[in-house]
Amino acid sequence: MKTLIRNPLLVTMNEQNEVVDEGAIVIDGNRIAYCGPAQWTPDGPFEKTIDARRMIAMPGMVNAHCHSPANLVRGMMPSKPLEIWRAYYRASLRDMREDDFYASALLGGMEMLKNGATTVLDHFAGSAACRFMGAGAAIQAMRDLGLRHVAALTVTDKSYEDTIPLGQTDARLNDEIKRMSASEAKTTQAWLDECEEFIETFHAPEKLTTACPGPSAVQRCTDELLKGCAEMSRKRNLPLHLHLAETKTQQVQGNGIYGHSLLRHLDSLGIVDANLSCAHSIWIEDKDVELFAKHGATPVHNPASNLRIGSGLAKVKEFLAAGVQVGLGTDGAASNDGQNMFDAARLVSLIHNHAGSDFNQWITPTQALAMATRNGARAFGLDAGVIAVGKLADVVLLRRDTPAYRPLNDVVNQIVFCENGSNVDTVIVNGAVVVEGGRLTQVDELEVLRLADEARARLEPSMQRELAAARTMEPALAEMYFRMFDKGA
Ligand SMILES: [Zn+2]
Structure with missing residues (x-):
């Protein structure tokens, strides 16, 4: 399956840290087949096209x-x-x-x-x-x-x-x-x-x-x-x-x-x-x-x-x-x-x-x-972490019409200093869209929360008992800590 990500602001994170203002990414199966300026995008057909004109593309x-x-x-x-x-x-x-x-x-x-x-x-x-x-x-x-x-x-x-x-x-x-x-x-x-x-x-x-x-x-x-x-x-x-x-x-x-x-x-x-x-x-x-x-x-x-x-x-x-x-x-x-x-x-x-x-x-x-x-x-020996031809297709699209990126002065500085995850729109792993419009596509989010609450509630009695047992260790461990730094407890 071929996917085209059209016109994102492309932050490649390759060795030269190249940024392409109007870029394009073509994903073929689970790999990146093209990335670079939009005008050189290879011809389709593409089974899926993601309009990323108002997005920033960066490696997952x-x-x-x-x-x-x-x-x-x-x-x-x-x-x-x-x-x-x-x-x-x-x-x-x-x-x-x-x-x-x-x-x-x-x-x-x-x-x-x-x-x-x-x-x-x-x-x-x-x-x-x-x-x-x-x-x-x-x-x-x-x-x-x-x-x-x-x-x-x-x-x-x-x-x-x-x-x-x-x-x-x-x-x-x-x-x-x-x-x-x-x-x-x-x-x-x-x-x-x-x-x-x-x-x-x-x-x-x-x-x-x-x-x-x-x-x-x-x-x-x-x-x-x-x-x-x-x-x-x-x-x-x-x-x-x-x-x-x-x-x-x-x-x-x-x-x-x-x-x-x-x-x-x-x-x-x-x-x-x-x-x-x-x-x-x-x-x-x-x-x-x-x-x-x-x-x-x-x-x-x-x-x-x-x-x-x-x-x-x-x-x-x-x-x-x-x-x-x-x-x-x-x-x-x-x-x-x-x-x-x-x-x-x-x-x-x-x-x-x-x-x-x-x-x-x-x-x-x-x-x-x-x-x-x-x-x-x-x-970890993974062919990922960079948007480059031949790499695994792990790509994140961030919405750029948000305060974090307006005005857009320096995209990398703003990703690091201004982004908190709230602008994540689409996440692609191994060529598959797993987050779309900020929501998981493979798993029901409410179900995840429900399972977590349920597990935590089930564990409550034993957790309280075990934490109380652990508390008995604290004085000895505190003594050790202060001894390491040559300070009395
Ligand atoms: Zn650890």
Whole structure:
């Protein structure tokens, strides 16, 4: 099927960041067959023509890090450091089952699509009681929506207390600590087998799914597990995704276990490569920036989450100065709490501009938009994130007769600084229109909301019980936090 998008203001986000005032895009099947000036549009016939004279066409954005189960608990978690926050978050997931994971992924996916993201990396950790922790239900939700996704199955084979430098803990805490470890109870080989089977079962680019291993974090995995996952990815030409150095506690723990930084440890295992993407990458050394650059690996910046739970500011300016291609994500809705990539692009272009720092290194809107589009696609080996011939047809059309774009002074600056998603009109993923007139085409939006409410109501009793149990951990985790920063609690 051939589709013509007629006369948009075309923001290609190609390497030259070309903008075409009166452009045209021809989509043939799931690929872009033409993009450029309208007057050179190849002849039809076209099965579908979209009149985009009053629209801006841009590549669909790539949300390079999130956790789909978190959508049901948005707005619920306290703004506290990751280690405390995580105890609550993990507790809130404990009784979720397939229907809940489905509803949660549907809700987050709907928000992303309606706000111009066409691909998401779902670093999925669910419930040990479900097959593949429940990831299959999340994948089904994203397929139903028509949202392209990289499903990275979270694996971790160390028990909880071995992954964080807790001090002397009260005996009464031990039960809760044991429960935190419950999902990590599998052996290394069992996790590797599960990952292999997960990929066999779900990896299907034609159904929009890239499946890959997603080690939870360096310090939460044995070397054997990390190497096994990396080998699996390399053999099958898949991404490898993990959390890296999100907090100072993790940095201290990493130095304690390995004697050097977490990334240097990964490098010593030979797994820092172009297919590796590392969420956060905040508490790292200057040498780590060089390692990212040398191997073409991708740090994924999650500005809203990092601010929400006070993790710190990633060295985005240093990365860019070293030629590192940084990806951008929302992170899960438990630490953001929205799933809007325009919000992420705006934040990254604002929060790194500090008085007194070298303003020549401040993030430009074009750099922010590149992070939100082509950098994420590149990190996952996807032929997307740019409007160019031969690329996957993932395209977003924004209405331009709105205050955000009138007067139209600089389209890229205005996408980054003025857009909040409310002007998204049409979203095309893999050649299919999945949002039209701002509404989902494949799924009933009211039904998504109903399913989410229903799941959340079902979970209420167990959630309150589990959150109360998690609260018992807070003093020990708070002590650890202050100890990391050499401050008394
Ligand atoms: Zn995360």
